[in-house]
Amino acid sequence: MSTSKVKMVAPPEGVVGEGFFATKLNDVVGLARANSLWPLPFATSCCGIEFMATMASHYDLARFGSERVSFSPRQADMLLVMGTISKKMAPILRQVYEQMSEPRWVIAVGACASSGGIFDTYSVLQGIDKVIPVDIYVPGCPPRPEQIVDGVMKLQELVKSESVRRRSSPEYQELLASYNIK
Amino acid sequence: MALENTAIQEKLVETFAGDVFNFQEERDIFSFEINAKNNTAIILFLKNDPELRFHFLTDLCGIHYPDNPIDRQFAVVYHLHNWYENKRIRIKAFLNGENPEIKTVSNIFLTANWMERETYDFFGVNFIGHPQLKRILNMDEMVSFPMRKEFPMEDGGRTDKDDRFFGRTIDNC
Amino acid sequence: MSELLLPPEHRYAKIIKERSNEDGSELSILNLGPTHPATHGIFQNILLMDGERILDAEPTIGYIHRAFEKIAENRPFYQITPLTDRMNYCSSPINNMGWWMTLEKLLNIEVPKRAQYLRVIVMELARITDHLICNSILGVDTGAYSGFLYVFQFREKVYEIYEEICGARLTTNMGRIGGFERDWSPKAFELLNTFLEEFPVAWKEFENLFERNRIFIDRTVNVGAISAEKAMAYGFTGPNLRAAGIDYDVRVAQPYSSYEDFDFKIPVGKSGDTYDRFCVRNAEVWESLSIIRQALDKMPEGNEYHAEVPDYYLPPKEDVYHNMESLIYHFKIVMGEVPVPVAEIYHPVEGGNGEIGFYLVTDGSRTPYRLHFRRPCFIYYQAYPEMIKGALLSDAIVILSSLNVIAGELDA
Numbered sequence: 001m002s003t004s005k006v007k008m009v010a011p012p013e014g015v016v017g018e019g020f021f022a023t024k025l026n027d028v029v030g031l032a033r034a035n036s037l038w039p040l041p042f043a044t045s046c047c048g049i050e051f052m053a054t055m056a057s058h059y060d061l062a063r064f065g066s067e068r069v070s071f072s073p074r075q076a077d078m079l080l081v082m083g084t085i086s087k088k089m090a091p092i093l094r095q096v097y098e099q100m101s102e103p104r105w106v107i108a109v110g111a112c113a114s115s116g117g118i119f120d121t122y123s124v125l126q127g128i129d130k131v132i133p134v135d136i137y138v139p140g141c142p143p144r145p146e147q148i149v150d151g152v153m154k155l156q157e158l159v160k161s162e163s164v165r166r167r168s169s170p171e172y173q174e175l176l177a178s179y180n181i182k
Numbered sequence: 183m184a185l186e187n188t189a190i191q192e193k194l195v196e197t198f199a200g201d202v203f204n205f206q207e208e209r210d211i212f213s214f215e216i217n218a219k220n221n222t223a224i225i226l227f228l229k230n231d232p233e234l235r236f237h238f239l240t241d242l243c244g245i246h247y248p249d250n251p252i253d254r255q256f257a258v259v260y261h262l263h264n265w266y267e268n269k270r271i272r273i274k275a276f277l278n279g280e281n282p283e284i285k286t287v288s289n290i291f292l293t294a295n296w297m298e299r300e301t302y303d304f305f306g307v308n309f310i311g312h313p314q315l316k317r318i319l320n321m322d323e324m325v326s327f328p329m330r331k332e333f334p335m336e337d338g339g340r341t342d343k344d345d346r347f348f349g350r351t352i353d354n355c
Numbered sequence: 356m357s358e359l360l361l362p363p364e365h366r367y368a369k370i371i372k373e374r375s376n377e378d379g380s381e382l383s384i385l386n387l388g389p390t391h392p393a394t395h396g397i398f399q400n401i402l403l404m405d406g407e408r409i410l411d412a413e414p415t416i417g418y419i420h421r422a423f424e425k426i427a428e429n430r431p432f433y434q435i436t437p438l439t440d441r442m443n444y445c446s447s448p449i450n451n452m453g454w455w456m457t458l459e460k461l462l463n464i465e466v467p468k469r470a471q472y473l474r475v476i477v478m479e480l481a482r483i484t485d486h487l488i489c490n491s492i493l494g495v496d497t498g499a500y501s502g503f504l505y506v507f508q509f510r511e512k513v514y515e516i517y518e519e520i521c522g523a524r525l526t527t528n529m530g531r532i533g534g535f536e537r538d539w540s541p542k543a544f545e546l547l548n549t550f551l552e553e554f555p556v557a558w559k560e561f562e563n564l565f566e567r568n569r570i571f572i573d574r575t576v577n578v579g580a581i582s583a584e585k586a587m588a589y590g591f592t593g594p595n596l597r598a599a600g601i602d603y604d605v606r607v608a609q610p611y612s613s614y615e616d617f618d619f620k621i622p623v624g625k626s627g628d629t630y631d632r633f634c635v636r637n638a639e640v641w642e643s644l645s646i647i648r649q650a651l652d653k654m655p656e657g658n659e660y661h662a663e664v665p666d667y668y669l670p671p672k673e674d675v676y677h678n679m680e681s682l683i684y685h686f687k688i689v690m691g692e693v694p695v696p697v698a699e700i701y702h703p704v705e706g707g708n709g710e711i712g713f714y715l716v717t718d719g720s721r722t723p724y725r726l727h728f729r730r731p732c733f734i735y736y737q738a739y740p741e742m743i744k745g746a747l748l749s750d751a752i753v754i755l756s757s758l759n760v761i762a763g764e765l766d767a
Contacts (some may be wrong), residue, residue, distance in 0.1 A: 011547055044397050045419055046394075046441055046763065047446065049445065049488075053514075057504045057505070057508055084421050089419065091390070092418075118437055119422070119426070120335070121335055121337065121422040122337050122425070123422050124421055126337065162519060208699055209699075240590075241729040243729070245725045261714070268609070292585075292588040292589050293734055295737055304424070318416060319417035319420040319766055319767065320420060321417075328425060329364075335422070
């Protein structure tokens with residue numbers, strides 16, 4: 001019928017009838033969240049430059065519902081930590097994470113954010129998971145834009161299947177407590 | 183008329199006698215040592231002399247030589263550049279290992295301000311008269327000076343990296 | 356609020372106390388950074404403001420201090436390019452080539468002409484991407500997002516060329532002692548020729564979008580001006596110095612890698628303001644394109660891409676398996692048993708932002724005894740507080756963009 005390449009997101013499993021569609025709340029919320037992840041780019045170094053390429057016309061992160069880059073932590077869903085986080089920077093990263101409202105997800109983009117990368121030195125934090133919980137790790141030094149996009153897609157999968165009650169579950173509280181986040 | 187090494191040397195020796203020594207042409211840069219106590223006078227002279235005109239401080243950094251005798255354990259290295267004649271020189275001033283201090287040149291070259299702070303941060307060289315001598319790259323709370331040779335590169339507090347599993351010993355890494 | 360930011364004995368507190376205005380308004384303190392979205396990098400400035408106007412600024416840096424110099428002291432010579440890559444990541448091939456040239460100066464290696472020309476091409480490509488990022492981001496900061504989206508396509512084209520040469524996009528780790536790790540493929544030259552055809556059209560359009568644009572001119576002319584004397588005293592080099600009117604360029608003053616063979620102009624500005632910095636960078640892109648064309652025209656015949664220095668240049672892998680001599684050289688290089696002269700070297704190259712210097716002290720071992728990078732961003736960023744004094748807050752952002760301070764290079 002139509003030759004358009006535009007692919008709509010598939011609806012979740014449910015019961016279709018005449019004039020209605022019934023499904024689980026979890027799935028609907030997950031679908032909505034996954035396709036409107038507002039990124040907060042926390043770019044410090046090289047990976048930030050690759051993120052610029054990801055945002056720009058060629059790779060276009062906007063295709064995944066991340067058109068609006070939210071520089072305010074309060075309105076962001078997805079914290080993208082790109083680049084080396086030094087020990088001097090760590091408290092600031094943590095503060096930014098604390099300022100984000102739930103639900104919040106974190107992607108560690110690049111080797112430095114994931115593990116400290118090649119900078120195994122006295123001044124560099126060896127992976128941001130020392131200070132904040134991380135959902136997705138994207139390898140690479142720096143990762144190609146395709147990899148960053150892949151990381152975002154992986155996160156979308158995660159978000160889709162997340163229960164609406166997860167954030168108030170005792171496991172999640174325990175996780176935050178282990179990072180000493182209130 | 184290019185500025186000759188010998189001309190620079192003659193002028194300096196004439197004015198400062200024994201405070202400048204060890205002249206040599208090292209690869210493409212003319213370099214010499216100075217007495218650290220007289221560094222500001224020598225650099226000011228190099229900058230303001232109508233013939234020498236070394237008006238641009240390209241670089242300033244420190245070096246740590248822990249194996250040297252105690253009064254030559256630190257060096258502060260200045261790279262000066264004369265753009266009129268396109269001539270570069272390197273000046274080295276050796277400092278005492280226990281109490282490394284030298285007068286600041288930040289009032290001669292504005293650009294030396296942060297370079298000296300960086301050198302202080304890395305080596306703990308005290309630049310006397312510096313307007314704001316505090317750490318610049320590392321955290322203010324840090325007590326040691328990381329670029330000194332005895333300071334380890336890696337963070338000692340790591341738990342995820344057991345050297346036994348990486349075939350690393352103290353000698354081979 | 357201000358107590359949270361600064362201790363009560365801070366010099367700002369005194370100024371605020373002394374200068375309460377008659378109408379009851381008072382000075383305020385604003386913390387800009389370190390992760391402010393407008394600053395494109397990790398810079399913190401604590402500003403003392405009178406309304407929208409900046410009276411004083413106190414920069415804090417070191418938020419991505421990664422200890423390059425300490426790592427370099429623990430790395431064999433040929434493993435240092437990953438560090439130089441990540442220093443100024445907008446133009447990493449220039450840093451890499453600078454480092455190899457430093458080593459070649461140390462080891463007295465003569466690089467074949469063809470490899471030198473290839474290096475010139477790749478360095479000028481890096482300069483183009485560096486200036487492209489700086490100018491398009493300056494456009495974004497003055498409200499023109501479309502320019503950024505348009506020219507960034509061409510940065511991808513340059514990255515495709517890099518990929519063809521060395522396999523990586525951003526942090527290239529390109530080159531070896533004496534030349535390149537492999538010869539450039541015909542595809543690389545093909546991509547390069549396409550780029551040389553397509554890019555000038557786009558860059559001309561980009562230029563037209565800004566050069567006589569009323570809004571852009573209002574935002575940039577006489578904003579963040581710095582005099583030639585001041586710029587020199589602060590150690591400016593590169594486009595920021597040339598915008599102030601001094602035609603100092605390492606490529607001309609101390610030609611390396613056969614830059615003396617090419618005919619190019621050094622664009623200079625007059626007032627050293629943001630607009631001049633923009634124009635100088637624009638003009639330099641045109642010069643870079645011309646240098647690349649000249650290098651392609653003059654490219655010597657043959658396929659020499661590295662110097663014959665078996666002591667330092669790894670033999671091809673097939674030979675290592677089948678040839679005793681190659682195996683020995685391979686072993687010697689990898690195990691670091693090749694003698695290195697004891698010397699002190701300073702080698703400058705013209706990087707994207709100015710003179711990048713490598714001060715290398717060796718003691719005969721396989722690692723540098725001390726390696727100091729002269730990082731232009733670190734040196735000229737100290738003039739920033741002075742440049743924004745009296746400017747509006749929005750101008751401070753534009754000035755920072757036009758200086759093109761790269762956080763990785765600033766903090767080392």
